[in-house]
Amino acid sequence: MKPILECQGLTKKYNNFYALSNLNLTLDRGQIIGLLGPNGSGKTTLIKLINGLLTPTDGRVMINSLAPGAETKKLVSYLPERSYLNDHMRVEEILSYFVDFYDNFDLERARKMLHDLEIDTNSRLRTLSKGTKEKVQLVLVMSRDAELYILDEPIGGVDPAARDYILRTILTNYNENATILLSTHLITDIENVLDRVLFIQNGQLSLNASVDEIRTKEGKSVDALFREVFRC
Amino acid sequence: MPWDLDNDRPIYLQLMERIQQDIIAGIYNPGDKLPSVRDLALDASVNPNTMQKALSELERSGLVYSQRTSGRFITEDETMLKKMKKDLASEHIHQFFEKMKLLGFGDEEILELIQETIKEEK
Amino acid sequence: MLGKLIKYDLKYGAKLFIILHALLLLASILGRIFFLEKIDFNADSNTLLTSLGLFISIYLLLFTAVCFGVMLLLAIRFYKNLFTDEGYLTWTLPATPNQQLWAKIISGTIWYAIDIMLYSLCLVILVTGKNVTTAFAKIAPEVTESLGMPLSRYSLYMLIFLLISCIGSVIMIYSCVAIGQLFPGHRVLCSVIAYIIISTVIQIFTFIIMAVLGIFPNGHNYVVGTSGNVGHYLITVFKASGALFLITTAIEYAATHYIMNKKVNLI
Numbered sequence: 001m002k003p004i005l006e007c008q009g010l011t012k013k014y015n016n017f018y019a020l021s022n023l024n025l026t027l028d029r030g031q032i033i034g035l036l037g038p039n040g041s042g043k044t045t046l047i048k049l050i051n052g053l054l055t056p057t058d059g060r061v062m063i064n065s066l067a068p069g070a071e072t073k074k075l076v077s078y079l080p081e082r083s084y085l086n087d088h089m090r091v092e093e094i095l096s097y098f099v100d101f102y103d104n105f106d107l108e109r110a111r112k113m114l115h116d117l118e119i120d121t122n123s124r125l126r127t128l129s130k131g132t133k134e135k136v137q138l139v140l141v142m143s144r145d146a147e148l149y150i151l152d153e154p155i156g157g158v159d160p161a162a163r164d165y166i167l168r169t170i171l172t173n174y175n176e177n178a179t180i181l182l183s184t185h186l187i188t189d190i191e192n193v194l195d196r197v198l199f200i201q202n203g204q205l206s207l208n209a210s211v212d213e214i215r216t217k218e219g220k221s222v223d224a225l226f227r228e229v230f231r232c
Numbered sequence: 233m234p235w236d237l238d239n240d241r242p243i244y245l246q247l248m249e250r251i252q253q254d255i256i257a258g259i260y261n262p263g264d265k266l267p268s269v270r271d272l273a274l275d276a277s278v279n280p281n282t283m284q285k286a287l288s289e290l291e292r293s294g295l296v297y298s299q300r301t302s303g304r305f306i307t308e309d310e311t312m313l314k315k316m317k318k319d320l321a322s323e324h325i326h327q328f329f330e331k332m333k334l335l336g337f338g339d340e341e342i343l344e345l346i347q348e349t350i351k352e353e354k
Numbered sequence: 355m356l357g358k359l360i361k362y363d364l365k366y367g368a369k370l371f372i373i374l375h376a377l378l379l380l381a382s383i384l385g386r387i388f389f390l391e392k393i394d395f396n397a398d399s400n401t402l403l404t405s406l407g408l409f410i411s412i413y414l415l416l417f418t419a420v421c422f423g424v425m426l427l428l429a430i431r432f433y434k435n436l437f438t439d440e441g442y443l444t445w446t447l448p449a450t451p452n453q454q455l456w457a458k459i460i461s462g463t464i465w466y467a468i469d470i471m472l473y474s475l476c477l478v479i480l481v482t483g484k485n486v487t488t489a490f491a492k493i494a495p496e497v498t499e500s501l502g503m504p505l506s507r508y509s510l511y512m513l514i515f516l517l518i519s520c521i522g523s524v525i526m527i528y529s530c531v532a533i534g535q536l537f538p539g540h541r542v543l544c545s546v547i548a549y550i551i552i553s554t555v556i557q558i559f560t561f562i563i564m565a566v567l568g569i570f571p572n573g574h575n576y577v578v579g580t581s582g583n584v585g586h587y588l589i590t591v592f593k594a595s596g597a598l599f600l601i602t603t604a605i606e607y608a609a610t611h612y613i614m615n616k617k618v619n620l621i
Contacts, residue, residue: 032279051446053620070355073448084442086366100358101447164277171274192234192243192278212242212282221239 002065004029004148004179005050009059012045012203019045020203022059029147030176032193034222035183037200038230043183044081046200047152050181051078063148074103077146081153081183083133087126091119091136102144110143113169117162131158138166142173149180155189167193187223197222199229234277243278247286250276252295255306256317266296266304355449359457364464367431371424371465375472378420382476385413386483395489413480417473424469425527428462429545433531437541441620451614455528462524470516474509502586515592522603526552529606532613538621556602563594 005027012020020042027033037043048054049061052068063072085094091114098105114121117135125133138154151170155163170180171193184190191211199207206229214222237246254260266272269287273280287304290296294312298304307313332342389409395402435444436454444454481487490497494505501508530552534545 031281048620053442053445053618055617055619070448070450070453073446076446078442078446080439080442082439082442084439086440097362100362101355101449167277168274171270171277171280174280176280188239191239192237192276192282195279195281211279212244212285215240215242219240223239 001029003027004064005181006062006065007046007049007059008062010046010049010056010061011058012042012049012054013057018203020049023203023205025198025205025208027179027181029179031195032170032174032180032182034187034190034194034197035181035200036185036187036197036222036226037183038185041200042203043200044152045203047078047080047150047181047183050148050150051076075147077141077144077149079137079141079149079151079154081156083130083137085125085133085137088124090124091121094125094136094140095121098140098143104145105140106143106145109173110139113139113143117165131162134158135162135166138169142169145175147178149178149182151180151182153184154182155184155186163189187226188221191222194222199226201230235275237276237278243282244286244289247276247278247283248289251286251290252316252320255295255313256320260306262306262308262310262313264306265302266306268303356453356457356460359447359449359453360461363431363435363457363461366435367427370427371469374420374423375469378416378472378476379479381413381416382479385409386480390480391483391485393485395485417476421469421473424465425523428465428524429527429531432458432462432528433534433542433545436614437531437535437620445618445620451618452611455611455614458528459521459524462528463521466520466524467517470513470520474513501588508588511588511592515596518596519599522599522606525603525606525610529610532610535613535619536617538619552602552606556598559598559602560595563598564591 003026005025007023007025010020010023010025011018023042023046035043035046045054049056050063050068052073061068064075066072089097095107095110098110099107111121114136117132117139119128119132119136119139125136128136134154134156135158138151141149141151154170155166158166167190170182174180182190182194194211196210197207197214198205209217211222214220214225218225220228235247235250237243251260251266260266266287267275269280269284272287273283276283287296291298291304293316294309295307295316296304297307329342332345337345393402393405434440435458449457481490498504527549530548531545533548534541534543537544
């Protein structure tokens, strides 16, 4: 099977600053992968390049052997770190928007999750709290039967109870051929659900190893290793 | 309820230990069917692939066997279960001895202390 | 996909669009009832000119404001939907950049065309009252002679020309917004600057072409000229500006197409 994601010499330059430089990476299917790195290390830049929201300065990124485009966008379900929904819309309208545009959107699943989280689908988005909006977005993203889920800081702004629900959601909906790439700085909370972690440092990949490899080799948790590698 | 796991040891090892514990504690009886990987992973709040690895390791040790279509079962081999119990016991004893030695006790002293404790508890 | 995109684009901001035009329609009905139907066309020409001049200025201002509003609405929709946070959703829909662009062009042109038809409707509402038609009947032959055609046909030509030009106006707006995106940090400012530069360049070319063809709009000669002059002038202007229009629109489209395919960088 083709790898779900391949980056070759991927470089993104803003003026004179290299947000990513010559990054090489291959991700196989059926894994939950943590993308870890301090602020400004290039995590979001990499994610935006995979989604075609940025144009690479050099190198290339391939999803299922295709450059980002209409075809890859069917395969990728992306949760950005910001609110990307039109505030005037009702949750119900957003649901039909997703049904209209994504063939792999599972409306039943979305309704069930919104119900579990006690979100009224008739309310307009602007009347919801920041955390609730984040939950709505996550529900939308996780309700697609995608091959690659890219979640940028999915648990950043929500309370611990919701965080548990979200992690369970990820585990419940996880299909064994799908890959989840998840960027976060709250490592302890999610360490047990990860197969593999990627450390990004100054726009380059500094570590690509499985969680249990790290624990066996270093005798410490990924969180402890992260604190050591990225000590200020 | 997520399982209580340590931070510094491989997760799959801890999952294996936990399932062994559950067998000894009688949560699973010999011949019982284990829940699916996905359900176990959800219950433990861990990655399904890690749970899969733990179960494969248990299978390799013979404690768990799988039937192609119907899932994974606990072995009914009593000697195997006894051996596992004994292995775990000796592991605990070793750990205990190590700690006691760190406190400066010799083998004789340790034995005396154990006998005293047993008497007190009676 | 294109159809779905157009559907959602037409919905986007439709409320404001409807309110703007409802106000304009209301103003036209009021203008007809309370001004044009009350005015005495036989009054002293000085008073007539003053009050009519004032009325026309107010309406011109109103029409310009609504026209500007629609342009702004189109520009904002294009900008917000593609280049702000909402762009994170728009650009991750399974659509090609060309589908996105054409959805915006088609929906924008539909809006613009509706806008122009509503202006025409407002004008019709304003001038078809009995008072005005009676007054106009007296000068109709004169007007027909100087236009070289009846006023109704002249208006129809104007309307068709404006409707065709819709697509060009829409593409021009989008190209300005798209060019602005090349300058992160000053996106809105650079869009406005692009607009000023493009419209200035177009005006200079229009001026040059008019001068070359000898159809410089020295209106005075034409209005009281011999029969057919204005009509002839009109057709020539349509042809010349049509050609210019086609060229500039093609360039603007190519630029927008290139930016949307190769230069998208959401911050």
